[in-house]
Amino acid sequence: MSAALPERADVHWRPLADERSVVRDGWLWTATTAAHTLPFIGAAGALMALEPLAFPVAAMSVAHAWVIPELYARRGANVVKPAPGDGGAEAEPERVALGLLGDLLGHDARELLARTGLALEPGSLGVWLLGQAGALLVRPGGRRVHCYCVRVPEPGLPAGDRVAHLLLALRADEHGFATVANRAFAGATWRVRRRLGPRQRPALAVAVAASRAR
Amino acid sequence: MSRLIRMDETGHTTLAEWRAEDPAAVEVAVAAFRRELDQGHFAVVSTGPGAAEQVTELPLDADLVILRRPIAGG
Numbered sequence: 001m002s003a004a005l006p007e008r009a010d011v012h013w014r015p016l017a018d019e020r021s022v023v024r025d026g027w028l029w030t031a032t033t034a035a036h037t038l039p040f041i042g043a044a045g046a047l048m049a050l051e052p053l054a055f056p057v058a059a060m061s062v063a064h065a066w067v068i069p070e071l072y073a074r075r076g077a078n079v080v081k082p083a084p085g086d087g088g089a090e091a092e093p094e095r096v097a098l099g100l101l102g103d104l105l106g107h108d109a110r111e112l113l114a115r116t117g118l119a120l121e122p123g124s125l126g127v128w129l130l131g132q133a134g135a136l137l138v139r140p141g142g143r144r145v146h147c148y149c150v151r152v153p154e155p156g157l158p159a160g161d162r163v164a165h166l167l168l169a170l171r172a173d174e175h176g177f178a179t180v181a182n183r184a185f186a187g188a189t190w191r192v193r194r195r196l197g198p199r200q201r202p203a204l205a206v207a208v209a210a211s212r213a214r
Numbered sequence: 215m216s217r218l219i220r221m222d223e224t225g226h227t228t229l230a231e232w233r234a235e236d237p238a239a240v241e242v243a244v245a246a247f248r249r250e251l252d253q254g255h256f257a258v259v260s261t262g263p264g265a266a267e268q269v270t271e272l273p274l275d276a277d278l279v280i281l282r283r284p285i286a287g288g
Contacts, residue, residue, distance in 0.1 A: 007285055092224075093224050097226065100219075150288060152285055165283060165285055172267060
Protein backbone atom coordinates (compact mmCIF):
# COMPACT_ATOMS: atom_id res chain seq x y z
CA MET A 1 0.00 0.00 0.00
CA SER A 2 1.47 3.31 -1.10
CA ALA A 3 1.74 6.20 1.36
CA ALA A 4 -0.70 9.08 1.11
CA LEU A 5 0.30 12.02 -1.03
CA PRO A 6 1.97 14.53 1.36
CA GLU A 7 0.31 17.43 -0.47
CA ARG A 8 -3.02 16.33 1.00
CA ALA A 9 -1.96 18.09 4.20
CA ASP A 10 -2.30 21.41 2.34
CA VAL A 11 -6.00 20.71 1.73
CA HIS A 12 -6.70 18.90 4.97
CA TRP A 13 -10.29 20.16 5.05
CA ARG A 14 -11.19 18.25 1.89
CA PRO A 15 -12.47 14.70 2.30
CA LEU A 16 -10.43 12.15 0.38
CA ALA A 17 -11.79 11.79 -3.15
CA ASP A 18 -13.17 8.38 -3.99
CA GLU A 19 -15.56 6.81 -6.48
CA ARG A 20 -18.63 7.99 -4.61
CA SER A 21 -17.43 11.57 -4.17
CA VAL A 22 -16.43 11.85 -7.83
CA VAL A 23 -19.91 10.70 -8.90
CA ARG A 24 -21.57 13.07 -6.41
CA ASP A 25 -19.42 16.04 -7.39
CA GLY A 26 -20.13 15.37 -11.05
CA TRP A 27 -23.87 15.47 -10.50
CA LEU A 28 -23.57 18.53 -8.26
CA TRP A 29 -21.72 20.27 -11.08
CA THR A 30 -24.46 19.33 -13.52
CA ALA A 31 -27.16 20.51 -11.11
CA THR A 32 -25.36 23.84 -10.62
CA THR A 33 -25.05 24.32 -14.37
CA ALA A 34 -28.74 23.53 -14.79
CA ALA A 35 -29.59 26.06 -12.08
CA HIS A 36 -27.66 28.67 -14.03
CA THR A 37 -29.20 27.88 -17.41
CA LEU A 38 -32.80 26.80 -16.79
CA PRO A 39 -33.96 30.26 -15.63
CA PHE A 40 -32.91 31.68 -19.00
CA ILE A 41 -34.82 28.97 -20.85
CA GLY A 42 -37.81 29.55 -18.59
CA ALA A 43 -37.64 33.28 -19.19
CA ALA A 44 -37.51 32.70 -22.96
CA GLY A 45 -40.57 30.46 -22.77
CA ALA A 46 -42.48 32.96 -20.63
CA LEU A 47 -41.63 35.82 -22.95
CA MET A 48 -42.85 33.90 -25.98
CA ALA A 49 -46.05 32.95 -24.18
CA LEU A 50 -46.73 36.53 -23.16
CA GLU A 51 -45.62 38.31 -26.31
CA PRO A 52 -44.49 36.42 -29.44
CA LEU A 53 -43.02 39.66 -30.77
CA ALA A 54 -40.45 39.39 -28.00
CA PHE A 55 -38.86 36.57 -30.01
CA PRO A 56 -35.44 38.31 -30.36
CA VAL A 57 -35.16 38.77 -26.62
CA ALA A 58 -36.27 35.17 -26.03
CA ALA A 59 -33.67 33.96 -28.53
CA MET A 60 -30.97 35.91 -26.71
CA SER A 61 -32.07 34.32 -23.46
CA VAL A 62 -31.80 30.82 -24.98
CA ALA A 63 -28.39 31.70 -26.40
CA HIS A 64 -27.32 32.79 -22.94
CA ALA A 65 -28.44 29.42 -21.57
CA TRP A 66 -26.35 27.69 -24.26
CA VAL A 67 -23.26 29.80 -23.68
CA ILE A 68 -22.98 29.21 -19.92
CA PRO A 69 -22.10 25.48 -20.08
CA GLU A 70 -19.90 26.18 -23.10
CA LEU A 71 -17.87 28.66 -21.08
CA TYR A 72 -17.55 26.16 -18.25
CA ALA A 73 -16.40 23.49 -20.71
CA ARG A 74 -13.88 25.90 -22.18
CA ARG A 75 -12.47 26.54 -18.74
CA GLY A 76 -12.25 22.78 -18.26
CA ALA A 77 -10.48 22.13 -21.55
CA ASN A 78 -8.02 24.93 -20.84
CA VAL A 79 -6.47 22.97 -17.96
CA VAL A 80 -4.55 20.86 -20.47
CA LYS A 81 -3.79 23.69 -22.87
CA PRO A 82 -0.03 23.98 -23.49
CA ALA A 83 1.53 26.89 -21.64
CA PRO A 84 2.28 29.97 -23.76
CA GLY A 85 5.97 30.27 -24.52
CA ASP A 86 6.43 26.53 -24.16
CA GLY A 87 10.04 25.99 -25.25
CA GLY A 88 9.21 22.95 -27.36
CA ALA A 89 11.05 19.67 -27.61
CA GLU A 90 14.04 21.23 -29.36
CA ALA A 91 15.48 22.74 -26.15
CA GLU A 92 17.98 20.48 -24.36
CA PRO A 93 16.22 20.49 -20.94
CA GLU A 94 12.96 19.63 -22.66
CA ARG A 95 14.58 16.73 -24.50
CA VAL A 96 16.01 15.41 -21.23
CA ALA A 97 12.66 15.80 -19.47
CA LEU A 98 10.76 14.08 -22.27
CA GLY A 99 13.28 11.24 -22.19
CA LEU A 100 12.58 10.63 -18.51
CA LEU A 101 8.83 10.96 -19.00
CA GLY A 102 8.99 8.55 -21.93
CA ASP A 103 10.80 6.03 -19.75
CA LEU A 104 7.97 6.25 -17.20
CA LEU A 105 5.27 5.59 -19.80
CA GLY A 106 4.51 2.48 -21.81
CA HIS A 107 5.00 2.36 -25.57
CA ASP A 108 1.46 3.39 -26.55
CA ALA A 109 1.26 6.20 -24.00
CA ARG A 110 4.67 7.44 -25.12
CA GLU A 111 3.52 7.59 -28.73
CA LEU A 112 0.32 9.39 -27.69
CA LEU A 113 2.35 11.89 -25.67
CA ALA A 114 4.54 12.65 -28.69
CA ARG A 115 1.46 13.21 -30.87
CA THR A 116 -0.75 15.14 -28.45
CA GLY A 117 1.38 16.41 -25.56
CA LEU A 118 -0.85 14.56 -23.10
CA ALA A 119 0.09 11.51 -21.04
CA LEU A 120 -2.55 8.81 -20.70
CA GLU A 121 -2.68 6.94 -17.42
CA PRO A 122 -5.38 4.43 -16.47
CA GLY A 123 -6.50 4.65 -12.86
CA SER A 124 -9.17 3.28 -10.56
CA LEU A 125 -11.40 6.38 -11.00
CA GLY A 126 -11.16 6.34 -14.79
CA VAL A 127 -8.64 7.12 -17.48
CA TRP A 128 -6.48 10.18 -16.88
CA LEU A 129 -4.93 12.54 -19.40
CA LEU A 130 -2.16 14.63 -17.90
CA GLY A 131 -0.96 17.95 -19.24
CA GLN A 132 1.53 20.45 -17.90
CA ALA A 133 -0.87 22.18 -15.53
CA GLY A 134 -3.95 20.05 -15.38
CA ALA A 135 -5.59 16.71 -15.87
CA LEU A 136 -8.69 15.28 -17.49
CA LEU A 137 -10.36 12.29 -15.88
CA VAL A 138 -12.50 10.36 -18.35
CA ARG A 139 -14.96 8.41 -16.29
CA PRO A 140 -15.79 4.76 -16.98
CA GLY A 141 -18.00 4.58 -20.06
CA GLY A 142 -16.41 7.67 -21.55
CA ARG A 143 -19.45 9.93 -21.42
CA ARG A 144 -18.33 12.26 -18.66
CA VAL A 145 -15.08 14.09 -18.06
CA HIS A 146 -13.79 15.83 -14.95
CA CYS A 147 -11.22 18.56 -15.57
CA TYR A 148 -8.75 19.40 -12.82
CA CYS A 149 -6.31 22.26 -12.34
CA VAL A 150 -3.18 20.79 -10.78
CA ARG A 151 0.41 21.80 -11.33
CA VAL A 152 3.92 22.14 -9.96
CA PRO A 153 4.23 25.71 -8.69
CA GLU A 154 7.90 25.84 -9.63
CA PRO A 155 9.11 28.23 -12.35
CA GLY A 156 11.59 27.10 -14.94
CA LEU A 157 10.71 23.42 -15.20
CA PRO A 158 10.51 21.94 -18.70
CA ALA A 159 7.03 20.90 -19.83
CA GLY A 160 7.96 17.21 -19.79
CA ASP A 161 9.00 17.46 -16.15
CA ARG A 162 5.71 19.15 -15.27
CA VAL A 163 3.80 16.22 -16.73
CA ALA A 164 6.16 13.75 -15.01
CA HIS A 165 5.52 15.42 -11.65
CA LEU A 166 1.78 14.92 -12.08
CA LEU A 167 2.22 11.37 -13.34
CA LEU A 168 4.34 10.29 -10.37
CA ALA A 169 1.99 11.92 -7.87
CA LEU A 170 -1.00 10.28 -9.55
CA ARG A 171 0.65 6.87 -9.51
CA ALA A 172 1.65 7.23 -5.88
CA ASP A 173 -1.84 8.13 -4.64
CA GLU A 174 -4.64 8.55 -7.20
CA HIS A 175 -7.32 9.47 -4.67
CA GLY A 176 -4.98 11.93 -2.99
CA PHE A 177 -4.17 13.41 -6.39
CA ALA A 178 -7.88 13.93 -7.13
CA THR A 179 -8.26 15.51 -3.69
CA VAL A 180 -5.41 17.99 -4.11
CA ALA A 181 -6.47 19.01 -7.63
CA ASN A 182 -9.08 21.72 -8.12
CA ARG A 183 -12.04 20.77 -10.30
CA ALA A 184 -12.54 23.22 -13.16
CA PHE A 185 -15.37 21.41 -14.91
CA ALA A 186 -17.34 18.19 -14.89
CA GLY A 187 -19.70 17.28 -17.66
CA ALA A 188 -20.23 15.78 -21.06
CA THR A 189 -17.18 14.59 -22.95
CA TRP A 190 -18.44 16.14 -26.20
CA ARG A 191 -18.46 19.58 -24.65
CA VAL A 192 -14.81 19.29 -23.62
CA ARG A 193 -13.77 17.73 -26.94
CA ARG A 194 -15.07 20.75 -28.86
CA ARG A 195 -12.96 23.08 -26.73
CA LEU A 196 -9.70 21.14 -26.92
CA GLY A 197 -7.06 22.07 -29.45
CA PRO A 198 -6.92 19.93 -32.60
CA ARG A 199 -3.63 18.39 -31.44
CA GLN A 200 -5.16 17.25 -28.14
CA ARG A 201 -8.46 15.83 -29.38
CA PRO A 202 -7.01 12.45 -30.43
CA ALA A 203 -5.79 11.96 -26.85
CA LEU A 204 -9.33 12.40 -25.55
CA ALA A 205 -10.60 9.94 -28.17
CA VAL A 206 -8.04 7.36 -27.04
CA ALA A 207 -8.93 7.95 -23.38
CA VAL A 208 -12.66 7.55 -24.13
CA ALA A 209 -11.99 4.29 -26.01
CA ALA A 210 -9.85 3.06 -23.12
CA SER A 211 -12.51 3.96 -20.57
CA ARG A 212 -15.15 2.06 -22.59
CA ALA A 213 -12.94 -0.99 -22.82
CA ARG A 214 -12.51 -1.25 -19.06
CA MET B 215 23.82 0.75 -10.72
CA SER B 216 21.06 2.63 -8.86
CA ARG B 217 20.49 6.33 -9.48
CA LEU B 218 19.04 9.23 -7.52
CA ILE B 219 17.78 11.98 -9.83
CA ARG B 220 16.07 15.30 -9.27
CA MET B 221 13.65 16.78 -11.79
CA ASP B 222 14.72 20.38 -12.29
CA GLU B 223 15.13 23.13 -14.88
CA THR B 224 17.80 21.11 -16.72
CA GLY B 225 15.36 18.24 -17.29
CA HIS B 226 16.85 16.19 -14.52
CA THR B 227 20.11 16.04 -12.60
CA THR B 228 21.75 12.87 -11.35
CA LEU B 229 22.65 13.47 -7.70
CA ALA B 230 24.07 10.07 -6.79
CA GLU B 231 24.78 6.62 -8.15
CA TRP B 232 25.41 3.62 -5.98
CA ARG B 233 25.55 -0.12 -5.63
CA ALA B 234 24.17 -1.66 -2.47
CA GLU B 235 27.49 -3.40 -1.83
CA ASP B 236 29.45 -0.13 -1.97
CA PRO B 237 29.04 1.50 1.49
CA ALA B 238 30.86 4.70 0.55
CA ALA B 239 28.60 5.32 -2.47
CA VAL B 240 25.54 4.43 -0.40
CA GLU B 241 26.56 6.93 2.24
CA VAL B 242 26.90 9.69 -0.34
CA ALA B 243 23.53 8.77 -1.87
CA VAL B 244 21.75 8.71 1.50
CA ALA B 245 23.22 12.11 2.38
CA ALA B 246 22.10 13.57 -0.96
CA PHE B 247 18.66 12.00 -0.50
CA ARG B 248 18.23 13.48 2.98
CA ARG B 249 19.44 16.88 1.85
CA GLU B 250 16.89 17.02 -0.97
CA LEU B 251 14.04 15.90 1.28
CA ASP B 252 15.03 18.57 3.79
CA GLN B 253 14.77 21.11 0.98
CA GLY B 254 11.19 20.11 0.28
CA HIS B 255 11.48 17.48 -2.43
CA PHE B 256 9.48 14.27 -2.35
CA ALA B 257 11.00 10.96 -3.44
CA VAL B 258 9.18 8.46 -5.62
CA VAL B 259 10.11 5.02 -6.91
CA SER B 260 8.28 3.08 -9.60
CA THR B 261 6.89 -0.17 -8.26
CA GLY B 262 5.59 -1.62 -11.50
CA PRO B 263 3.60 -0.57 -14.55
CA GLY B 264 1.43 2.39 -13.59
CA ALA B 265 2.41 2.24 -9.94
CA ALA B 266 4.73 4.32 -7.81
CA GLU B 267 5.45 4.73 -4.16
CA GLN B 268 6.39 7.76 -2.12
CA VAL B 269 9.43 6.97 0.04
CA THR B 270 11.08 8.74 2.95
CA GLU B 271 14.13 6.48 3.20
CA LEU B 272 16.42 5.77 0.27
CA PRO B 273 15.52 2.31 -1.06
CA LEU B 274 18.96 0.88 -1.77
CA ASP B 275 17.62 -1.82 -4.09
CA ALA B 276 15.67 0.55 -6.36
CA ASP B 277 17.05 1.15 -9.84
CA LEU B 278 15.83 4.73 -9.97
CA VAL B 279 14.69 7.12 -7.26
CA ILE B 280 13.11 10.33 -8.57
CA LEU B 281 12.87 13.55 -6.58
CA ARG B 282 9.95 15.80 -7.37
CA ARG B 283 8.59 19.10 -6.10
CA PRO B 284 5.17 19.29 -4.40
CA ILE B 285 2.12 19.69 -6.61
CA ALA B 286 -0.84 21.94 -5.88
CA GLY B 287 -4.30 22.65 -7.19
CA GLY B 288 -4.23 25.47 -9.73
